[in-house]
Amino acid sequence: MVDAPLIDLELITPEATVLAATPEMVVVPGSEGEFGVLRDHAPVLSSLRPGIVQVHATFDAEPECYFVTGGFTEAGPAYCLILADTAVPVSEIDVGAADQAVAEAEEAVREAGTGTDEAARERAEHALEIATARRAAAG
Template sequence: MLGVAARRVAGAARPALRTARCFSTAEAPAVMKLNFCLPHETIYKDKDVDQVIIPGSAGEYGVTAGHSPIVAELKPGVVQVVHEAGQEPENFFVSAGFALTHPTSVTDITAIEAVRVEEIDEGAVKSSYDAAKREMDAATEGSREAAEAQVAVETTKAMAAAIGVVLAS
């Protein structure tokens, strides 16, 4: 009895499963377009780039023209924008956000905050880390303050790693 029901459900689901997967088109352009936006500023709008390396919450990944569609949550880390093949990337530290790659070789990055890595002040990172550690130590375990302090600690650790600074534990 259950076998008949399972076959009936599986048969009905097959057409939906066939259309659930989406790939980029065969006619993908040679370059990809990048839109990189913050709530208060647009860094790039329809910018032709060769590649973008994104710090996704499930791991870092690279996107080039013709990449399969993907949606990813950003973790604190460095977005690397390679304008032309063989060039050094332009590096931006992002605190959080989302990246969406469309099947048309367009990638949208929306970040809460972003700063060019070369503009990060080592002293400010160290003092922010120390302050966040103090707040975390002072907060009641499981409280909102503890969670906010933990986010600040993780973000400043990632920022320190982006500029090659080792923080005291």
């Protein structure tokens, strides 16, 4: 079997480089939907929505998964650069804490919905989107 060509991947947050690897494929939660990045990918720049970055060392291997809260990705023929607001291995997400975050975010949305502060309502809805996605990622 011929090895598939690899891409250079970096997953970076403001605090650290979370992952530097050379997988066969990466699946990214783009703001317009998930997309896969393989060798010889057309150049693309996309914002990220809260979701899971799937890193496939090989096509037939289980992916290494990271939850990201947002950010940007740039991909080209031989690389994928992910600049995430935050990134955590899915295996490290505490389900109980994720459930609590969803409940708190839902309450914040309810409270913000009763006022006239549009910005507060939007922040609460964004926090709920992140909390819900984190809970879904936890399984």
